[in-house]
Amino acid sequence: MARRTQPRLLLVALCFVFGTLTAATSLEYEVKAAFLLNFATFTEWPPTAFESPSSPLRICILGVDPFDGSLLRTVKGESVAGHPLVVEHPSEEGIKRCHVLFIRRAVNPRGNDLNPGTTDAPVLVVSESEALWRAGSIINFAIDGGRVRFDVNQTASLRGGLRLSPKLLRVARTVR
Amino acid sequence: MKPFRDQPIARKALILGVVPTFCAILLVSVASVTATYFTARSNTVRDLDAQAELLADSVSAALAFDDPGSVTETLRTLGARPNIDALCVFDSNQALFASHTVPGEPCDATVGANAPRDRSIVVTRPVTANGRRLGSVVITGNLSLLYAWTRIQAFVIAGALVGGTLIALFLTRLLQRVISGPVLALAATADRVTTSRDYSLRATKTTDDEVGGLVQSFNGMLDEIQRRDETLTVEIAERKRAEYLKDQFLGTVSHELRTPLNAIMGWLQIIRTTKPTGQRLARALENLERNARSQARLIEDLLDVSRMAIGHLRVSLDVVDLRAVLTSAIDTVKPTAMAKSLRLEVQFPASSCLVSADPDRLQQVAWNLLSNAVKFTPAGGTITVTLSATTDEYVFSVQDTGIGLTQDFLPFVFERFRQADGSMTRRHGGLGLGLALVKEITMLHNGSAHAVSRGKDQGSTFSVRLPRLAVTAPQPGANAASDTPRGTLCAGMRILAVDDDPDSLEILMTTLTAAGADVRVAASGDDAIREWTRNPGDVLVCDLAMPAMDGFQVLHHIRSLDTASGRSTAAVALTAYASDQFRDRCFSAGFHGHVGKPCDAGELLRAVTAARALVKSQKAARDASSTGAAPL
Numbered sequence: 001m002a003r004r005t006q007p008r009l010l011l012v013a014l015c016f017v018f019g020t021l022t023a024a025t026s027l028e029y030e031v032k033a034a035f036l037l038n039f040a041t042f043t044e045w046p047p048t049a050f051e052s053p054s055s056p057l058r059i060c061i062l063g064v065d066p067f068d069g070s071l072l073r074t075v076k077g078e079s080v081a082g083h084p085l086v087v088e089h090p091s092e093e094g095i096k097r098c099h100v101l102f103i104r105r106a107v108n109p110r111g112n113d114l115n116p117g118t119t120d121a122p123v124l125v126v127s128e129s130e131a132l133w134r135a136g137s138i139i140n141f142a143i144d145g146g147r148v149r150f151d152v153n154q155t156a157s158l159r160g161g162l163r164l165s166p167k168l169l170r171v172a173r174t175v176r
Numbered sequence: 177m178k179p180f181r182d183q184p185i186a187r188k189a190l191i192l193g194v195v196p197t198f199c200a201i202l203l204v205s206v207a208s209v210t211a212t213y214f215t216a217r218s219n220t221v222r223d224l225d226a227q228a229e230l231l232a233d234s235v236s237a238a239l240a241f242d243d244p245g246s247v248t249e250t251l252r253t254l255g256a257r258p259n260i261d262a263l264c265v266f267d268s269n270q271a272l273f274a275s276h277t278v279p280g281e282p283c284d285a286t287v288g289a290n291a292p293r294d295r296s297i298v299v300t301r302p303v304t305a306n307g308r309r310l311g312s313v314v315i316t317g318n319l320s321l322l323y324a325w326t327r328i329q330a331f332v333i334a335g336a337l338v339g340g341t342l343i344a345l346f347l348t349r350l351l352q353r354v355i356s357g358p359v360l361a362l363a364a365t366a367d368r369v370t371t372s373r374d375y376s377l378r379a380t381k382t383t384d385d386e387v388g389g390l391v392q393s394f395n396g397m398l399d400e401i402q403r404r405d406e407t408l409t410v411e412i413a414e415r416k417r418a419e420y421l422k423d424q425f426l427g428t429v430s431h432e433l434r435t436p437l438n439a440i441m442g443w444l445q446i447i448r449t450t451k452p453t454g455q456r457l458a459r460a461l462e463n464l465e466r467n468a469r470s471q472a473r474l475i476e477d478l479l480d481v482s483r484m485a486i487g488h489l490r491v492s493l494d495v496v497d498l499r500a501v502l503t504s505a506i507d508t509v510k511p512t513a514m515a516k517s518l519r520l521e522v523q524f525p526a527s528s529c530l531v532s533a534d535p536d537r538l539q540q541v542a543w544n545l546l547s548n549a550v551k552f553t554p555a556g557g558t559i560t561v562t563l564s565a566t567t568d569e570y571v572f573s574v575q576d577t578g579i580g581l582t583q584d585f586l587p588f589v590f591e592r593f594r595q596a597d598g599s600m601t602r603r604h605g606g607l608g609l610g611l612a613l614v615k616e617i618t619m620l621h622n623g624s625a626h627a628v629s630r631g632k633d634q635g636s637t638f639s640v641r642l643p644r645l646a647v648t649a650p651q652p653g654a655n656a657a658s659d660t661p662r663g664t665l666c667a668g669m670r671i672l673a674v675d676d677d678p679d680s681l682e683i684l685m686t687t688l689t690a691a692g693a694d695v696r697v698a699a700s701g702d703d704a705i706r707e708w709t710r711n712p713g714d715v716l717v718c719d720l721a722m723p724a725m726d727g728f729q730v731l732h733h734i735r736s737l738d739t740a741s742g743r744s745t746a747a748v749a750l751t752a753y754a755s756d757q758f759r760d761r762c763f764s765a766g767f768h769g770h771v772g773k774p775c776d777a778g779e780l781l782r783a784v785t786a787a788r789a790l791v792k793s794q795k796a797a798r799d800a801s802s803t804g805a806a807p808l
Contacts, residue, residue, distance in 0.1 A: 038241055041306045042305060042306070165305075167234070167236055167238075168237055170246060171241045
């Protein structure tokens with residue numbers, strides 16, 4: 001792993017202050033790409049969520065892809081518990097087959113409500129907006145003090161049969 | 177410092193007790209400390225491994241989400257443990273992510289896993305989550321606690337070592353007395369015995385082990401030494417007494433020898449000065465002869481005693497009539513007894529009493545007993561001589577009414593040099609040898625001698641028992657001498673007398689002719705051979721010591737002449753040598769008899785007749801065996 005997947009957060013802060021918006025955005029999503037991989041790492045899906053022990057773990061992006069290829073680079077060659085990671089842009093129907101679903105800030109399907117198809121399915125819903133967080137996403141990104149942090153809604157994860165590692169909870173900013 | 181071998185036993189025992197104990201405790205201690213150290217060390221390593229495992233697990237999320245702040249508390253908690261020097265967390269790029277170290281301890285990602293360092297242990301663990309490697313943790317643990325603990329243990333063990341050794345020293349000091357005590361006691365006793373020379377001391381046996389055995393052997397040796405010591409003391413006393421008796425005896429001997437010599441000298445002087453004739457001369461000669469005989473008897477007794485002492489007293493056995501021997505002895509003492517007006521009573525059996533004996537020695541026994549009786553019986557007393565026969569013995573006894581014997585002296589009466597006391601020696605002459613000779617001679621004849629007395633002045637009875645001879649055939653021999661008148665003793669015998677000394681030759685001729693023999697003489701060996709060749713005889717009487725040809729050679733020649741002519745000659749040797757060896761030599765050379773010079777007429781005649789009789793009986797036996805009859 002010669003490539004840097006976890007850039008110094010100080011750099012991110014500096015980018016916010018001195019760099020262009022594009023540059024800052026691109027850095028932010030690079031961090032978030034790495035976080036998405038790590039969320040998958042510290043989460044246990046029920047066995048029924050996979051077709052087979054070696055079937056891929058799908059990370060899905062809902063809405064416009066903000067990662068500019070960085071997510072693909074991050075997960076390339078990685079696997080979690082024997083499942084190779086893949087990045088998908090699912091259709092409406094394909095959402096239920098996702099394991100990690102990242103919902104872009106701009107996307108707001110049905111107002112403040114989440115897609116009801118994902119509520120009881122073993123899908124780790126990751127959002128980056130207060131509205132979706134309130135609507136019941138399991139993990140919600142936040143920028144706090146120039147650093148990318150996240151909150152966890154444990155109750156929501158239990159509905160889908162997901163088991164979040166306590167270590168993940170410990171690193172989270174807040175746990176609901 | 178003396179080598180161990182030469183140390184006192186007590187110290188050896190002490191060393192033996194303490195040194196092995198010390199070594200054992202030391203060995204156990206070292207082994208224990210070593211084992212404890214390695215166990216503790218491996219425990220520490222395991223502990224650090226577990227810590228690393230725990231740390232790796234708890235920092236995984238923080239590493240994944242780049243949140244060093246969330247592990248600070250964990251690191252501080254773990255790092256507070258005294259055995260941990262540094263906790264370092266590295267990310268997947270080996271860059272330091274978070275750390276907690278004691279001052280001066282750097283975090284270095286390049287050290288190897290579990291690399292051994294002098295006083296610290298480094299444990300490295302990868303941080304993974306769900307198969308993904310997120311970084312690594314490195315824990316540097318120190319062993320100072322282990323060392324401190326080991327040091328404390330070493331101190332405790334050193335204390336135990338000293339204490340244990342002291343206890344061993346104390347116990348060994350107590351116990352070694354059990355071993356060394358008896359040995360030291362024995363050594364002390366041996367030392368005391370050596371210095372005081374008191375062999376009645378004994379070591380005390382306190383144990384039943386080898387030392388006990390040693391004590392027993394030591395006491396056994398002391399017993400033996402003490403016994404020998406006592407025996408030696410007794411022997412020295414006895415030897416002193418014997419020496420005293422011998423000195424006393426020598427005094428007596430010189431006195432006794434001088435007495436007859438004085439008489440002889442006195443009578444010789446009387447003869448020379450008064451030139452007596454007739455009756456007076458006869459009396460003078462008689463006195464001279466008596467004293468000379470007395471002296472000869474003394475000398476003979478002395479020689480016999482000396483032979484007796486070295487076991488050379490021998491007897492040449494012959495068939496002898498005891499009655500005849502006693503009669504002859506009584507005849508000898510009769511004049512003296514009559515002079516003292518003693519009554520002599522004789523009770524003899526009618527027939528002859530034959531015994532196997534040396535006639536001369538038997539005569540000596542009888543004469544000694546009789547002359548003692550005469551000597552110790554005061555005037556007017558009675559002497560009774562009896563001869564009786566039991567089934568296998570003849571008992572000859574001499575009873576007197578004399579001074580008797582005390583019960584104290586009775587057991588020693590037959591001992592050499594013993595006389596009842598000094599005053600008696602003064603009153604009664606004699607050497608005190610007679611009875612010793614009686615006993616010795618009797619024993620040589622397989623007989624026994626006994627003395628009985630009821631006490632002082634109660635008289636005494638001496639008796640001699642001799643075994644009977646089974647044969648009763650009429651026996652020619654020595655007894656003939658006493659039976660037959662001297663004038664006919666040698667009737668019809670042809671005798672050749674040989675002696676280089678003319679005086680002796682004349683005495684021989686006179687004596688033998690007087691006994692009725694046909695006597696020829698030769699003054700040298702050559703003459704004798706010539707004479708014998710011309711005219712052989714029945715008996716040869718030959719001096720042994722002659723110039724040119726001695727008696728043995730003469731006999732040798734005559735025996736060869738005899739062999740040629742088939743005759744047997746009786747031979748009697750004359751010699752001045754009175755030793756038994758010489759006598760034996762005579763017999764082995766072929767002489768039948770032996771007469772000492774100057775020769776007594778009776779002795780000469782007895783020897784001649786005995787020799788002649790012997791030759792005759794041998795001839796008869798030869799004839800008998802040649803005709804098939806059993807020899808006598």
